[in-house]
Amino acid sequence: MPYLEIARVLRHDCVGPGLHEMECLAPRIAAAAAPGQFAHVNVHPVQGVSEGTPEERALAANSAQPLLRRPLSIFDVAGRRGDADGARITFLYKVRGAGTALLADVRPGDCLNIMGPLGSGFSLPAPVPGGHGDHAPAHAGATCDRAPHALLIGGGVGIAPLVYLARALAAAGCRVTVFYGANTASEMQAVSRRLLTASAEGRIEVFTTTLDGSSGRTGIVTDLLTAEQSASALERIDFVYTCGPEPMMASVERFATARGIPGEVSLETALACGVGACLGCARRLKANGEAGPVYARVCKDGPVFSMGQVELGPVVDREEESK
C-alpha cells in the first residue's frame, strides 16, 4: 500500500559527476518497500510553500515548476527493524533535467513530499519446502539442491533498484552475481560501497566495466556476458534481473532467452501521475489480445516486467557502437 510522507532529508551527498545519494526518514514507505518498487518525489522542499504570507505561499505554489513528481527507485532501506533513528530510504539519482537539478539543491533538514512505495517489485525468493534450507526465486519454480544463482545486470544509474535486490536475494540464501557498468570509476563509488557491505551479509560477487577503463573491464556491461573473466560467474544461472538503458536490457534479454533462463526487466520511462490514472506511461506489450494490441502501465503494472513481455529498445550493435 502506498503512503504519502513528509520525509526529512537526513543526508544528501554528491557521490560522482552529476550523481547524488539522498537518505530520507520515511518510516512508512521504508517499512513497506520491496526491491524494484519506486517512490514519486515532489522535488520542492515542503517548507518552500508552507512558510510566509498566504500571498507568498500562493506565489511559491504557482511558480513551483516542475509540477509533476519525479520517480526514483528505492536504492536501499535501513532501520526497518526497530532502529532508534527510524526507518530510512535512500535514493541514488543522476541529474538529467529541471526536476533532478532542483532536487540536487535540497539540503539535509529539508522535508520532501514523497509518495510510495509504488509499482510492482521484482520477484523475490520464496522459501522452498524441503529445499535444503535454500530459497528459490518464485519464478524459477522447481526446487534446487543448491543455492539458486541470480544474475543482476545494471547499466549506469539503472543499478539503483538492483542493489536493494542483491541484498534481499543474498539474505534469502541465493548466490548473487552482479554485473555493473558505468562511464567512470568515480560514478561507481556509492554503489560499490553498498555492494561491499552487502557482500559481508551474503554471497555477492561483483564484476564491473567502465567506458574509460578506470575500473574493471573496459567497455559496456553486456561485454561481461561473453568475457572470459566472468565466464565462471555465468554458470548455472537460475534467474536474470536487469535495469538500465533499454538497448542494454534488450541484449540481456536476448542472452537469457537464448539459454532458456527466466528473468525480469525494470523500465525507467518518464511518468506523470505514477499511480495508474493518466495512462501517460502506457507501453505496448509484445503479445496482442483478441481485440488488438495490449498496453501496460509502467507505473502500476510495472516498472518490473517479465522478460519478453515488453518491446524494448533496439539491441546495440557493438561494431556500429564503436564507430
Ligand SMILES: Cc1cc2nc3c(=O)[nH]c(=O)nc-3n(C[C@H](O)[C@H](O)[C@H](O)COP(=O)(O)OP(=O)(O)OC[C@H]3O[C@@H](n4cnc5c(N)ncnc54)[C@H](O)[C@@H]3O)c2cc1C
Ligand atoms: C520507475 C522509475 C524509477 C527510476 N529510478 C531512477 C533512479 O533510481 N535514479 C535515477 O537517476 N533516475 C531514475 N529514474 C529516471 C528519473 O525519473 C528521470 O531521470 C527523472 O524523472 C528526470 O527528471 P528531470 O526533471 O530531471 O528531467 P526532465 O527535464 O524531465 O528530462 C531531462 C531529459 O531526460 C529525459 N528523461 C526524462 N525522464 C526520463 C526517464 N524516465 N528515462 C529516461 N530519460 C528520461 C528527457 O527526455 C530529457 O531528455 C526512474 C524512472 C522510473 C520510471
Ligand code: FES
Ligand atoms: S504515469 Fe499515469 S498511468 Fe502511469
